[in-house]
Amino acid sequence: MNTGKTSSHIPMTQFAVVAGELQVGGQPLTRIAARIGQTPFYAYDRSLITARVAELRRALPDAIRLHYAMKANPMPALVCHMAGLVDGIDVASAGELQVALDSGCSPDEISFAGPGKRVEELQRAVAAGILVNVESARELPALADAGERLGVAARVALRVNPPFELKSSGMRMGGGPKPFGIDAEQVPALLGEIGRLGLAFEGFHIFAGSQNLQADAIIDAQQNAYRLAVELAAGAPAPVRVLNLGGGFGIPYFPGETRLPLDAIALNLEEIARRAAVDLPGTRLVLELGRYLVGEAGIYVCRVIDRKRSRGHTYLVTDGGLHHNLAASGNFGQVLRKNYPVMIGNRAGHEAAEPCTVVGPLCTPLDIIAAKVALPDAAVGDLVVVFQSGAYGASASPAAFLSHPACAEALV
Numbered sequence: 001m002n003t004g005k006t007s008s009h010i011p012m013t014q015f016a017v018v019a020g021e022l023q024v025g026g027q028p029l030t031r032i033a034a035r036i037g038q039t040p041f042y043a044y045d046r047s048l049i050t051a052r053v054a055e056l057r058r059a060l061p062d063a064i065r066l067h068y069a070m071k072a073n074p075m076p077a078l079v080c081h082m083a084g085l086v087d088g089i090d091v092a093s094a095g096e097l098q099v100a101l102d103s104g105c106s107p108d109e110i111s112f113a114g115p116g117k118r119v120e121e122l123q124r125a126v127a128a129g130i131l132v133n134v135e136s137a138r139e140l141p142a143l144a145d146a147g148e149r150l151g152v153a154a155r156v157a158l159r160v161n162p163p164f165e166l167k168s169s170g171m172r173m174g175g176g177p178k179p180f181g182i183d184a185e186q187v188p189a190l191l192g193e194i195g196r197l198g199l200a201f202e203g204f205h206i207f208a209g210s211q212n213l214q215a216d217a218i219i220d221a222q223q224n225a226y227r228l229a230v231e232l233a234a235g236a237p238a239p240v241r242v243l244n245l246g247g248g249f250g251i252p253y254f255p256g257e258t259r260l261p262l263d264a265i266a267l268n269l270e271e272i273a274r275r276a277a278v279d280l281p282g283t284r285l286v287l288e289l290g291r292y293l294v295g296e297a298g299i300y301v302c303r304v305i306d307r308k309r310s311r312g313h314t315y316l317v318t319d320g321g322l323h324h325n326l327a328a329s330g331n332f333g334q335v336l337r338k339n340y341p342v343m344i345g346n347r348a349g350h351e352a353a354e355p356c357t358v359v360g361p362l363c364t365p366l367d368i369i370a371a372k373v374a375l376p377d378a379a380v381g382d383l384v385v386v387f388q389s390g391a392y393g394a395s396a397s398p399a400a401f402l403s404h405p406a407c408a409e410a411l412v
């Protein structure tokens with residue numbers, strides 16, 4: 001449980017500070033900015049990603065396989081780095097599939113989920129030999145067709161929309177009516193259809209939600225997903241080989257939020273793995289995580305281009321904003337806007353001055369990077385750093401809005 005809520009952000013200690021300057025990948029921020037040759041940019045710290053995966057593996061039982069959900073950050077270099085660390089990659093489009101294949105990840109370990117897979121995407125998935133997490137009855141005959149034409153049996157798992165939700169989740173993607181997956185009640189009929197069509201059935205995918213910081217809610221969802229899978233497996237045309245229990249591990253973005261504790265989740269997964277060895281022998285248990293693996297390893301950096309006073313309040317106007325980092329602006333699923341943790345990257349350790357508001361260059365009041373935040377006195381040319389920006393950043397932002405220059409990305 002997150003108890004002892006405070007009204008401030010937890011310290012962003014994952015990046016070192018040397019001589020008043022934030023370091024990324026062991027290099028000072030201003031040096032990285034010079035190397036990249038422009039602001040704004042995203043910088044992702046390779047060693048932090050490696051450390052995060054290692055930490056997770058130490059905490060979780062060996063039986064749990066870790067997949068990277070690449071929609072969190074599809075930068076090709078980052079996906080290549082990740083391919084060497086995790087056991088598989090989950091994609092959500094044929095475009096992502098291409099990047100996953102290019103990364104060197106074996107097609108055996110790539111799976112494809114998403115509610116609106118086009119026939120052409122399904123054909124490409126079958127040709128690539130990856131596992132398709134089927135989300136609609138419509139996909140089954142299309143997959144069978146594609147397999148027939150290529151002379152292979154399409155590999156399928158069913159993505160199940162469970163009767164339960166992931167409680168206290170930032171984004172709910174299961175329970176009740178949903179466009180995602182197949183309602184659990186409809187699954188038995190589709191399992192029969194999979195057998196009739198001669199598709200290669202491999203298992204189930206049950207993903208209930210995203211951005212959860214409550215270990216007990218995640219444990220609940222995983223237990224429910226496991227029970228449901230065992231129940232559904234009784235009607236399957238072949239033994240379950242893979243059970244994807246989803247993910248949903250969150251990271252702290254806002255004041256009062258703390259890091260997700262892993263110990264109780266790990267204990268619960270150990271128990272599930274023990275039971276699975278009996279109930280579903282030979283089944284691989286998979287967790288698919290996006291933001292938890294990369295979110296804290298990335299920063300978004302923009303430069304102060306103006307400092308203005310308006311009726312007593314200070315505004316720092318930067319060259320970056322919601323067109324590159326929609327989530328930090330509060331417009332990517334937030335109900336009440338709250339600030340991401342920010343700093344002036346070249347003035348670490350300076351005393352905070354009066355509260356100011358950091359905005360972008362867009363001509364809209366939505367373009368806020370941080371509202372009424374205590375920062376040191378910043379000058380034109382200083383570098384504003386937005387932490388927790390490694391996931392759902394560049395690729396989740398409306399880059400063309402207002403026709404400003406694109407941001408750069410670097411894996412450091």
Ligand SMILES: *Cc1c(COP(=O)(O)O)cnc(C)c1O
Pocket residue numbers: 069071072090113207209210211246247248249288289290291292391
């Ligand atoms: C978005 C998504 C994920 C990743 O969610 P995170 O919050 O980034 O961990 C995993 N699985 C599926 C099916 C998704 O749609």
